[in-house]
Amino acid sequence: MKILWIDLNSSYAHSSLALPALHAQIAKNNSVKWEIVSATINENVGMIVDEIYRHQPDIIAATTWLFNHEQLLHITARLKALLPNSCFILGGPEFLGNNEDFLHKNPFIDCVFRGEGEEAFPQWLSCWNQPEKWNSIPGLCYMNPQKQYIDNGIARVLNFSRLGKQLFFQLEQTIRTTGDYPRLFQHMRILRQR
Numbered sequence: 001m002k003i004l005w006i007d008l009n010s011s012y013a014h015s016s017l018a019l020p021a022l023h024a025q026i027a028k029n030n031s032v033k034w035e036i037v038s039a040t041i042n043e044n045v046g047m048i049v050d051e052i053y054r055h056q057p058d059i060i061a062a063t064t065w066l067f068n069h070e071q072l073l074h075i076t077a078r079l080k081a082l083l084p085n086s087c088f089i090l091g092g093p094e095f096l097g098n099n100e101d102f103l104h105k106n107p108f109i110d111c112v113f114r115g116e117g118e119e120a121f122p123q124w125l126s127c128w129n130q131p132e133k134w135n136s137i138p139g140l141c142y143m144n145p146q147k148q149y150i151d152n153g154i155a156r157v158l159n160f161s162r163l164g165k166q167l168f169f170q171l172e173q174t175i176r177t178t179g180d181y182p183r184l185f186q187h188m189r190i191l192r193q194r
Contacts, residue, residue: 001031001125004057006075007038008048008068018063018091022121032125041071049078056083059128063092064112073106080108087128091117099141100149111142115155 026032035055039048052060052075060079062072076088091113095102099112111134113120120138127133134140139155 001059001128002033002035002055002057003059003061003125004052004055005034005036006048006052006060006062006072007036008062008072008075009038009040010067011040018117021118022061025118026122026125029122029125041068045071045074045078048075049082052079053082057086059087059089059125061089061091064090064094065092066094069094077106077108087111089113089124089128095141099151103141103143103149107143111140113139113155114141114151114153115139116157117155118157119159120155 023034035057037048037052037055039051060076060083062076064072072090076090079086080088087110088108089111090109095112095114099114102112103109110131111124113124115138117139120140124134124137124140127137131142131144134142135150135152137155138152140150140152142150144150
């Protein structure tokens with residue numbers, strides 16, 4: 001299975017912390033191939049779409065923020081037309097509330113995660129192409145085949161000690177390359193508190 005992460009930021013000086021956090025949880029799974037397309041919200045949508053299309057991913061994932069959601073929806077809508085068999089999943093702070101309206105208005109998005117995906121995302125990957133099994137995935141919101149909204153609550157990390165070191169080193173490496181040390185210290189405090 002090939003996952004493509006759209007790392008869409010306001011500038012190249014920033015980087016998504018979700019990618020290393022999620023990747024760390026399945027890094028040993030050899031059946032999963034991770035690819036990343038990094039871009040900024042100021043780049044040409046057509047060029048971003050073309051680059052992603054060339055990868056022919058099974059799953060397209062991204063974190064949605066207030067600053068990138070409009071551009072990300074333009075990109076994913078075009079990609080779904082080109083890659084109708086790919087599964088599109090989004091997460092991030094834009095999905096902390098009720099996601100029913102969003103999913104009705106954007107049917108090209110297969111599902112969204114609400115909450116912390118470090119434990120739930122690997123569960124979803126085990127059945128990503130079997131939507132009938134999605135009802136057991138914490139934090140997953142989606143439309144079932146009958147177009148009924150399914151809301152599996154909020155995903156929370158229940159065993160954070162299992163994630164700690166591996167997650168921390170992934171975050172540290174990412175932040176070292178971007179120079180965003182305030183984020184590193186913020187996440188270090190979160191890791192210590194759990």
